Amino acid sequence: MSNRFLFYFGGLLLPLTPVITHAQQIKGTVVSSVTQQPIPFVNVGLPKRGIGTVSNEQGQYHLAYDPAYATDSVRLSSVGYEARLLPFAALLTGADVRLTPQTVSLAAVSVVAASVYARTHTLGLEKPAPKLDFHLASKELGTEIGTLLHVDRSPTLVQSIHIVVVKNETQPLTLRVNVYRLDANGQPTAEKLLPRDVLLTTGPQAGVLTADLSGDHLVLTEDCLLAVELVKQNGPIAPDLSKLGFGGALGYGGQCYFRIASQGPWVKPTMKSNVPLLGKKLQVAFYATVKD
Incomplete structure (x- = not known):
């Protein structure tokens, strides 16, 4: 990372972590x-x-x-x-x-012609910047990190989700992919848009984790938060999560959010710089392949 700015992500967690x-x-x-x-x-x-x-x-x-x-x-x-x-x-x-199982009311079905989805492209950050990576906010199950995706055409049909892992020196972990609706102020809500649990397991090295959503018919009509959540530690001892890093960048795309624990509040990481940021925000290298 450039030495011209300081990124307070890990340091921000200490006062938020409950002292029990x-x-x-x-x-x-x-x-x-x-x-x-x-x-x-x-x-x-x-x-x-x-x-x-x-x-x-x-x-x-x-x-x-x-x-x-x-x-x-x-x-x-x-x-x-x-x-x-x-x-x-x-x-x-x-x-x-x-x-109690959720009762889903069956609304009128809108049939969208295949020709409507004429363009295949990606939403989110595909290529992270060098020497800038993100870590999960805590070691607790339910800790989560995500980034806003801007939907510029509606409807947008999601084909797959991709998570860029730039460092992985810890035991395999099971992550859940979550897509959250935003409120009127653009902040993440508790409402998940995926109809099922989508799980990914980290491998023994860095790379891109991909979840195929082509069968889920997930249609986006507005911006959302794409996040991953720690749901299982696949080992006998607690993993060192500082050894699992997701790619990131400082740019004009979606804002990064994180939360320490399951059901906890979403928080933006803070950053200090001695040069103007000109509206740039911290982004995590999570992206979706879509048709619109």
Whole structure:
């Protein structure tokens, strides 16, 4: 990275990371209210505390516990289910937490001719700048990093998603690809646009991770946030996430966002420079191949 500006990403995390004293671990299971079967990779978190996790393939979760959390609310969410907000004390009973499958109303189907999608191109940053890389904000399951994608034509049909990994010297990790709707102010919301969990596993070296979405019929009509989330650590010990780096750049494209924990708030990284930035923003090298 150029020595003319300083990028405060890791340093910004320290004051945001919760300091948990006398913490214990509580555990539980999230299941479907209809089938009673476990739900994998559910986001579980205390939004006001910046503390959260993700359930495993068996729907089991472990979450830090402190008596000070007794009056807090916990939010649980998963693709295809109604999000649920309940008192933290409810988790202390040890009972299974049930999520209700989401009812999808069938709107009128609009048939778009194939000829409408005449152009194939990419949205987002394909080629990162040298010596500028991004890391996940914390070691907790549910930590997430993303970048805004600008949709210049509507409708836009997503074919695939690409994640540029410029450094990988840690154990394999499972990442979930998320596409979030933005609010009226252009800020990320909790609403996911993908109809299913899309998972990627990091390999033993740097490269581009690709998810094929051609069968998902994901149509974008407005800007969105493309993000990746840590949902599984594929090893017996906690990985050193400083050894996993995503490509980045400073430019006029989409703004970078991150969050420390599952259900936590989205935050923009900060940067200081002794030269004018002229409106340039930090971007992560995530991009989508689309037709429009």
